[in-house]
Amino acid sequence: MSQKRPVVLITGGSRGIGAAVAQLAAARGYDVAINFKSDRAAAEEVLAACRIAGANVVACQGDMAREEDVARLFDEAVAALGPVSHIVNNAGITGRSGRLDATAAETIRACIDINVLGAIFVAREAARRLSTRHGGPGGTIVNISSVAARLGSAGEYVWYAASKGAIDSLTVGLSQELAGDGVRVNAVSPGITRTDIHEKSTGDAARVERLRSRIPLNRIGEPEEVAEAVLFLMSDAASYITGANIPVSGGR
Numbered sequence: 001m002s003q004k005r006p007v008v009l010i011t012g013g014s015r016g017i018g019a020a021v022a023q024l025a026a027a028r029g030y031d032v033a034i035n036f037k038s039d040r041a042a043a044e045e046v047l048a049a050c051r052i053a054g055a056n057v058v059a060c061q062g063d064m065a066r067e068e069d070v071a072r073l074f075d076e077a078v079a080a081l082g083p084v085s086h087i088v089n090n091a092g093i094t095g096r097s098g099r100l101d102a103t104a105a106e107t108i109r110a111c112i113d114i115n116v117l118g119a120i121f122v123a124r125e126a127a128r129r130l131s132t133r134h135g136g137p138g139g140t141i142v143n144i145s146s147v148a149a150r151l152g153s154a155g156e157y158v159w160y161a162a163s164k165g166a167i168d169s170l171t172v173g174l175s176q177e178l179a180g181d182g183v184r185v186n187a188v189s190p191g192i193t194r195t196d197i198h199e200k201s202t203g204d205a206a207r208v209e210r211l212r213s214r215i216p217l218n219r220i221g222e223p224e225e226v227a228e229a230v231l232f233l234m235s236d237a238a239s240y241i242t243g244a245n246i247p248v249s250g251g252r
C-alpha cells in the first residue's frame with residue numbers, strides 16, 4: 001500500500017524562495033499547499049510544476065498579516081490535502097529602501113504587520129494544529145529569517161532587519177515551547193538571494209549586483225539553495241535539531 005505523503009504548507013509560496021521550497025518539497029515526496037496574496041497566476045505556475053513532480057497541491061489566497069486569513073488558510077489546506085505536518089513561515093516584505101529618518105510610518109507598519117505579526121499568527125496556528133498536545137500529528141516549523149537580523153541593514157531598511165530579529169527570538173522560544181509536543185522549530189536565514197523582492201519590495205533592483213563584492217563566495221544565492229536548507233530542517237535527517245538557525249548567505 002502506498003504511504004500518504006506528508007503535507008507542507010508554505011506562506012508566500014507563489015514566487016521566490018517560497019516557490020523554490022514548494023517545488024523541492026514536491027520532488028522530495030510532499031504534498032504541497034501554497035499561499036499567495038495577490039499573484040494567482042504565479043501560484044498556478046508553481047502548482048503545475050509541483051504536480052509534474054507527483055504532488056497533490058492547492059493554492060490558497062490570503063493576507064498573512066490578517067489573523068482571520070491565517071486560520072482560513074490552514075482550514076483550506078487541510079480540507080484539500082489532509083492534516084498538515086510541516087509549515088514554512090516565509091511570506092515577507094521589506095518596504096522601500098531608505099534611512100529610517102526618511103521612512104513613512106505606513107512602510108514600517110506594513111513590514112512589521114506581515115513579517116512579525118503575520119509570522120507569529122502563522123506560528124501560533126501551526127502550534128495549535130501540529131502539536132501532539134492538541135491531538136495533532138507533530139511535525140516541523142521552518143521560519144524564514146534573514147542575515148539582516150545580524151547585519152542591521154543600515155541605510156536600507158533597519159525596520160526590516162528588526163522584524164527578522166523578532167523571527168529569531170520566536171524561533172528560539174517556540175522551539176523550547178513545542179519540544180515536548182512533537183514539533184521541531186528552526187529558522188533559515190538567507191543572505192542576498194535572486195528573487196523579485198529586490199525590485200518589487202525594496203524598489204532597488206541594482207542593490208543585488210552592488211552588494212556582490214561584500215559576499216565572501218562572490219555571488220548572489222539562488223532560491224533553490226535556500227530551499228535545500230529548509231528541506232533538510234523539515235526532514236528526519238534533522239531529527240535532533242530544534243531552535244537552530246542556518247545562514248544560507250555565501251559567508252556574509
Ligand code: NAP
Nearest residue numbers: 012014015016017036037038039063064092146193195197
Ligand atoms: P518575493 O520573491 O518578493 O516573494 C514574496 C512572496 O510572499 C510571494 O509569494 C508573495 O505573494 C508573498 N506575500 C507577500 N506579502 C504577503 C502577504 N501579506 N500575505 C501572503 N503572502 C504574501 O520574496 P522572497 O525574496 O522570496 O522572500 C521570501 C522570504 O525570504 C521573506 O520572508 C524575505 O524576507 C526572506 N528573505 C529574502 C531574501 C532575498 O534576498 N530574497 C534574503 C533574506 C530573507 P504575492 O506575489 O501574491 O503577493
